[in-house]
Amino acid sequence: MFKLVVAVAMVFQLAEQAAPPTFHSSVDVVRLAAVVRDQKGRFVRDLAPADFEVFDSGRMRAIKDFRYDVAGLSIALLFDVSGSMEGQLAHARDAASVLLGLLDPARDEAAVFQFDTRLEQAVPFTRGLRELPASMSAVVPFGATSLFDAVARTAERVTASEGRRHAVVVFTDGLDNASRLTASQVSGIASSIDVPVYIVGIVSGLDDPTSDRATPAAIRSPLAGELANLASWTGGSAWVASAAPQRSYVMRQIVDELRHQYVIAIETGAEAGWHPLTVKLRNKRLTAHARSGYIVGQSRPATGAGG
Numbered sequence: 001m002f003k004l005v006v007a008v009a010m011v012f013q014l015a016e017q018a019a020p021p022t023f024h025s026s027v028d029v030v031r032l033a034a035v036v037r038d039q040k041g042r043f044v045r046d047l048a049p050a051d052f053e054v055f056d057s058g059r060m061r062a063i064k065d066f067r068y069d070v071a072g073l074s075i076a077l078l079f080d081v082s083g084s085m086e087g088q089l090a091h092a093r094d095a096a097s098v099l100l101g102l103l104d105p106a107r108d109e110a111a112v113f114q115f116d117t118r119l120e121q122a123v124p125f126t127r128g129l130r131e132l133p134a135s136m137s138a139v140v141p142f143g144a145t146s147l148f149d150a151v152a153r154t155a156e157r158v159t160a161s162e163g164r165r166h167a168v169v170v171f172t173d174g175l176d177n178a179s180r181l182t183a184s185q186v187s188g189i190a191s192s193i194d195v196p197v198y199i200v201g202i203v204s205g206l207d208d209p210t211s212d213r214a215t216p217a218a219i220r221s222p223l224a225g226e227l228a229n230l231a232s233w234t235g236g237s238a239w240v241a242s243a244a245p246q247r248s249y250v251m252r253q254i255v256d257e258l259r260h261q262y263v264i265a266i267e268t269g270a271e272a273g274w275h276p277l278t279v280k281l282r283n284k285r286l287t288a289h290a291r292s293g294y295i296v297g298q299s300r301p302a303t304g305a306g307g
Contacts, residue, residue, distance in 0.1 A: 065265035072107035092171035196236035272297035
């Protein structure tokens, strides 16, 4: 958590030095989505506000609003189409097609983005989107990778859709060699606007840390380190999937998690800057996963990815 606070402070310092386009937060209430599981990893339903404790910068906050309704989902599918994804992009498309098939066309929406060093929108947010655009089949992976910049920029675009549960699902091999932002800085941006990021590592068995064929390099992959941290800090998670059954399982897990969120609102703190959040359950046998914090009263820089 200390690394995250330092990284967010670096974002503020960059804003002061370079004076890029910024926006300000003026909300009086901060909302966070929390997923609760029991000791066996099962989702827990039917909890009440009294079951939760929310700490803002170490101080307990009163819960001002609380919901556990099944709202529609708004999911941005973000594809890495850089050169390192040659040979894996088809698997990424197959995984995304599984996810789209799990959405409810009457209430859920999705958009499709792709990136190398620039972020491009292939399909705007569309309710009932069931298939990837034909253009995705013609994409030839090429170029360097600005993964972190693209994730931050996409997370900002997701928030334009109100009244839904938002998420960014990233299909990548985990390599980044051209971003301006770091993983910690991106997690600060995404968590501050309550957009969970799910990283799906589309790799071969040799690069899958969970595979029997994994090489020593797989254990040191960003997918098992800084990208996993990025996802966790935003309230999401990171997965590595080197086989079709794994990819289908991961897609179902992501959609199920988004449908089992408690939405909790607390009053924002008065102090400017980064506010770390912690959500606990009075029943110690239960655990909650939510974003790691929010920003009050300061600007943050616009991200560097194009598009």
